[in-house]
Amino acid sequence: MKIFKYTAESHMGTDTESHFFTVSSLKHASPIHSHDFFELFLVTRGRALHIVNGASLPIAEGTLVFIRPDDVHYYEQEGDYDMEFINICCTKQAMDTVFAFLGDAIHPDSLLSPSLPPSIILSPMEKEQLKDRLEHIGLAGDKSRGLLRAVLVELLIHYFWQFQHKQEDPLPLWLESLLIQMKRKDNFIQGIPRMYELSGRSPGHINRVFKNRLSTTPVEYINGLRLEYAKHLLATTNLSITEISLSCGFNNLSHYYHLFKSSFGVTPLEFRARHSP
Template sequence: MTRTMRQKSILLDGQSVHLTRATVLPRRPKTLHTHDYVELFWVQNGIIRHHSEDGVNTLSEGTLVVVPKGKAHALQGKGDHAMVVMLCLATTLTNNIAKRHTPCARVVHALCIREFARDTRQMAALNQAAMRLERSSCDALAAEAFLLPLLVDLLDEPDFTDAPPWLSKAYSDAQDPVIFREGAAGFVALTGKAHPHVSRTMKQHSGQTPVQYINDLRMNYAARALTGSSDALPEIATDIGLQNMSHFHKLFRAKFGVTPAQFRADKQRNVVQPE
């Protein structure tokens, strides 16, 4: 029989969020459970086996998961040091955020369990925010101060929920410059699949090839660097894994319609000192 966790037994009076840090035991769960609130957790240490109605998924350190209200799941540690940080989010909190900030509903009112890969920098920021939350009264203001920056960050990530799990994970991991610097070959290596199979699956899912997807990531990163920094063009090109400046200019113009230098002038210098 599935057990339902209820927010009224977890949240204290005046609380909109409850944060728990816990070691996850390696015993296999006897059954799944649901809850009447949105649950958010991330793998702080070790490996977690995440059981759901769709099967079992292995989560590594740095994986953040949003479990919608009513979705059945359970956690199982792998090894002796598996630890998660878990948040129970009051329904009034998530409803108010979704009502005021409609895009946030994609995360807090998702129809399925969603996973997000957090890199080292993002995990550090997440843990610092969690410590501030723990020191607070965990009321609605403190909960929103924690959640809203995180939701903005998560909304910047593409929604890969329709992709096969192996491809979804590769998509998420490839957001890291360390990965997309390696080009399409590095992306395909993430999947552990043959290049033709990856290419066919990606075409079916998104209409893009590995090369097109990686180049999109590279150009978007370059655009942010051109707007938000004074780094030289060769430095930016090298940072995204492109040593050939002619190729960099060609890809950038194809995506944005202007050269990198023109883009920087339009988005950076001319905003500060209009001509």
């Protein structure tokens, strides 16, 4: 299979250090390729398989991936789903400037040395905020260069700093895949039974791995996903508190209230009052 090699000069032009664009469908995505520049992509809708450096990883709405120069990757359709994503590209020189600005806050090797590109999952609210931010930058004209560099700094410091604290022994691929799959709404709503089903591992093994590798329990992890989704619904919909509780997989309203206040310091009603339009 032929691997295309994109260059910053051909992809962005000679006078551009960074830019971004939206790919509306997998039909318009690039074939298998690598490049001599950096790329962050954010999945804004749908899901797919990300084939990168020989691994096949499921990605879904909210996934943000840090692609390094020479990573070889492409996308494959998953079932009947399509995918929309935003690509943020920048030259090696621009990223060197960003790393230099960050100083000791982030060590480049923590992002550049792993065999697979670092990736994280944004909450629905975070995804929409980043998408809106980029759309406003697109209208900024001559100021867009500085604003886009600022976004790169913020993304690295806010989301990717954690990778320098990860164990040298990377997470097993089955666990990385499981974590990504559980961040889909249709999976985290079903909860623990769905996690065990997707993992193909015993409950005891899952519990031990979560404790040793993630310093949490499967239940705490799933509740965290549900609570982040609850925040999104509180801020963006008119659903009642009871409807939101059920939509997120909480069948006990009192338990939902307790977990929400313990996690965020306010009740769901107080959060809605502060954050809804």
